[in-house]
Amino acid sequence: MSQIHVQTTINGDETEFLCDAEETLLDALRDKLGLTGAKEGCGTGDCGACSVTVDGRLVCSCLVLGAEAQGREITTIEGMANGDELHPLQQKFLDHAALQCGICTPGFLVAAKALLDHTPDPTETEVRYWLAGNLCRCTGYDKIIRAVMDTAAEMRGA
């Protein structure tokens, strides 16, 4: 069967790729476009390691078909820093030691950015529930939550 030609925008760049009908957006990003920052931890939407945004909505890219990206705007972890300038969340994750192995980190950053874009002054409970779809097995979440709260405070002050 012939492949589907998809034209889309990824991290602001117009991009095109060919994919099979059953191929996920995550596979297209990783295997076709070399954007391996999004990770497959489960393939069933339970771990959030593959988080990206599609037209500004936070989604698991393992639960989106590549073909659905047609005409959409996708952002991934690779689009989070502005050149060599880190997003404040990225810097705070480093400052707070909010990562150990780092496999879940791209997903957490993408999800946390979506939260702060949406709710600049979240409570700890809001942060915890917003990020409940991002599993981390190393940190016990403590330092991640602190990094997000601290970023929010700093960004509000800025």
Added chain:
Amino acid sequence: MLDKTADNGEFKYVGTRPQRPDGLDKVTGRARFGADMVMPGMLVGKVLRSPHAHAKIKSIDTSAAEALKGVKAVITADDFTIDVPEAEYDTMVNCIAHGKVLYDGHGVAAVAATSQAIANKALKLIKVDYEVLPHVTDVEEACKDDAPLLHDNIFTEGLDEAPTTPSNISGRVQFGHGDVEKGFADADTIVERKFRTEATHQGYIEPHACVGNLSADGTGELWCCTQGHFMVRNSCAAILGIDISRLRVTASEIGGGFGGKTTIFIEPIALALSRKAGRPVKVVMTRDEVFRATGPTSSASMWIKIGAKSDGTITAMEGLLKYQGGAFKGTWVSLGCMTAFACYRADHMKTVGYDVLVNRPRAAAYRAPGAPMAAFAVESVVTELAEKLGIDPLEFRLQNAAKEGDQSSYGPKHRAHGLIETLETAKAHAHYDVPLGPNQGRGIACGFWFNFGGETSTSLNIGADGTVNISVGTVDVGGSRASMCLMVAEELGVPYEKVRCVVADTSSLGHNDTTDGSRTTFASGMALILSARDAKQKLCARAAKIWEIPEEAVEWVDGHARPAGPNAGEFDPMSLAEIAGKAETTGGPIAGHHEYNARGAGVSFATHMVDTEVDPDTGRVTVLRYTVIQDAGKAVHPAYVEGQFQGGAVQGIGWAINEEYIYGEDGRLQNPGFLDYRIPVASDLPMIDTVIIENPNKGHPYGVRGVGETSIVPPMAAIANSVSAAVGVRLTELPMSPPRVLKAMDDAKA
């Protein structure tokens, strides 16, 4: 050995919290993990797994799969070497079944194809003719005489008389001292109970992944996520019958391991497929495969009995532990027996353990393997006994805590350690005095783990600009490269930012044992300190040459070579960069290295305190407050030490409340995914408070003890004590999931 201590204020870099060297790559998505590697011409490899818990493989027909367009190789057990060393035999059979499948998910065959879709299609075309056999997945059931037998060549080891019939009990072990009968006779109060725990999975977020490239002549390379790439090299070489020197293994960044990546699963399969196909092959497990075929813990059935005098002195401690280790022999029950009573002093101690085989995946290490389940049982009884005696459980622990010079539960006398300090700190902690509301309870528990040394090789190279490269062979699972850089910066007296650490491949260093046993910061760290001392000596020698004075007349102080005394001559101190800049003309590159079998690992103790609230109508447990207090010896990078404490505690919370392997009547795993294998999510938890105790390990120049594992030992017991206090009923089975807690409450009311 202990050269520097916090007390004399000598540390400049160690104990600070700088940004980790691999951090930038990890927050930008650039870090390359197991599944992120691509090799030119790469094929996709997939493994066919058994749908049966126990079955004889009568035949495998791969012809249709081989005929499928795009399929480049199909392999079965026949593609592996026959004369595998005994030590690796079980590992090989666990990777690919030989004649018999032993658990749901056991690998049977594998394919390499030009795409994922073709590989999946090919798997469906492989015809396996199974003769299904009766199975057993429960540890107690497996011990019965009429239980289905997994292996007809395993006879129980460690019995007084050698058995004549094979058994699912592969071994009996015993530890202890004194005479427990006498000890119990001296006791005024005795508590004994039975406990059960279900198997849990390490639950790392990164599934196993590798890319292998092996030529017909046995030369190859392998990229994989593992806790020990030297172990991977040696095991794969043995299983594939190739020379160790021909296989270069590079460890990718690793997305969590916790012990589960201390053995191999897909690596020899990728290499065997590659050898057959003549192209690189990438194998990435699905989450379903991770749960069904890789390292869960043992499930356990335990009995614990402890007696004490009315003044609170423990007189005897006895335990019987049965751990299943999956379908192959294991050693985990030994560790359970050795650690069970390690926090206590008693004249009479005895633990007996049985290693039991069942139709489940081969148990792998999981953070202090074997210890957490035993601690759950023991610490539950310790608290219950204290309550019966009318003594505060924390005071009771303080009264009976093992101290330096006391005979340990595993044999030798204890050396200096920080257990008492963790208990005293708990008592003084604000958490201890927080008032509790209705349906709430507070629990405490202690935990112990050995920590290991092991084979280690490191090198250190000084660049012409005075910067320092260090190479270690121990995989960095949680920020250890930062700790390595801190220790080298400390030793050489150069800024942290001038030191960079890489995890070198297997062809670049001598053998390194796996990152396990909380050994990396201890063993690689000490090797690097010694490598740095080696380099310092050479730097001093170069300065001596430049100054034309004897080597002994030069000393290294604060990052500079200086004349050692007034008689050595008048020279301005030379920095490391200055000496390095002249390396070419003074004798060539300056480097240090060290290879050893690290000795001197220091044991580690912890006390955990937790408050929970139980919904009286549903049995649901909420963790309200949690505090971890642990002896780190010396915290090199305190933020990552705290991270180890917090991570271990939360894994323990998962184990305590919701995580479990659920097998159906058919012997198949019912919950092989993160939906129904319920690891804690962010909204389940409070902040995890930590206190780092620094009781230095005299076996390390800076006093470092391992910190990675002890933190998972106390949580289940601490939570059980807390929940039991909240509901007024002793919980004796893990996980304490809502149905189980509600049933215990209802049964108590009835």
Added chain:
Amino acid sequence: MVKVNLWGSLKARAGGRNAIEVEAQTIRQMFRALGEEEPGLVPVLETGISVAIDGQIYRDDWFKEVDEDSEIYLLPRMEGG
């Protein structure tokens, strides 16, 4: 002579003894002497074993010295996570 304490389940392999005294200056000599004294221990010694000397645990370390004052315990080879 050094006194080597065995863990419980080695008793059956050592003629019911909890401890054996042997002539040895190093771990290697100690293993050799133990094997000669109690051949039943040889398979266990060969599969790899740890030794605690004065509470410090040594793994695969033949040439570590032992002396008469040392407290010596054999322990199973241990693995961690």
Added chain:
Amino acid sequence: MRFEAPSTVEAAVSLLAAESGMARVLAGGTDLLVQMKSGMSEPDLVVDIKRIEALHEITEEDGGYRIGAAVPGICLGEHEGVKTAWPGVVEGTELIGSTQIQGRATMVGNLCNCSPAADSVPAMAAAGAVARVTGPDGTRDVPVEQIAAGPGKSNLAKGEMVESVFLPARPAHASDAYLRFIPRTEMDIAVVGCGVNLVFDQDGLCIEARVALGAVAARVFIVPDAAEALVGTQVDDAALDALAAACSAAATPIDDKRGTVEFRKKVAGVLARRAATIARDRAKGSA
């Protein structure tokens, strides 16, 4: 497999009807893609309905709301009108999965997946919601609790799809609530779910009640005895006890990896009592 993304309902229905093999509708995809990955579902055709503009709309109709099949949970949660009128339905839908899932999963998809544990369905059933089904033979309206035939099986005919769900007008002194029991705080499938929808008269007497249970039978179902326990009462403790007993008695669950029969029966009563209390307080607060 073929992938199609038509721009009208008519085109979608034609595609679905014309496919000789298995055809599946893709809305949020949070169930479908999981089933495809596991091999549970191997469709020959997937019809993405998100390019159909009309299906993204939430429109007012006869004092109630019509919610399009492509409206993800997060958009429903952002709609003040629906939130005010049917807070229980919104909270049920918002409980489906994580933030990431909320960006995709739709209420209609949740309904059509036909899981007995679907979080949005008990609240919809309690609300008296009606699904609009369109197929090759035209359009029909079906009460939501009649969409599922059993676990994973629907009563939809070949070529039919649900294009929207209608939530009726909310009378005065009325409100609803949904609660589910899960072991964790998030990310689990309901072990028991309960939707309660109550209408009171001016004197605070309950005049209408609909109670639906999820995850305790092969389908989400309405519990008439539960309504009977509440109607004519102030929804006081005695009435709530009767409600809990009725729900526990009506539950016919199975033992599985998520819970035992004993646990589910008991918790069905516990949740019904708690959900009814919330609905009562909401209704009286709004009175």
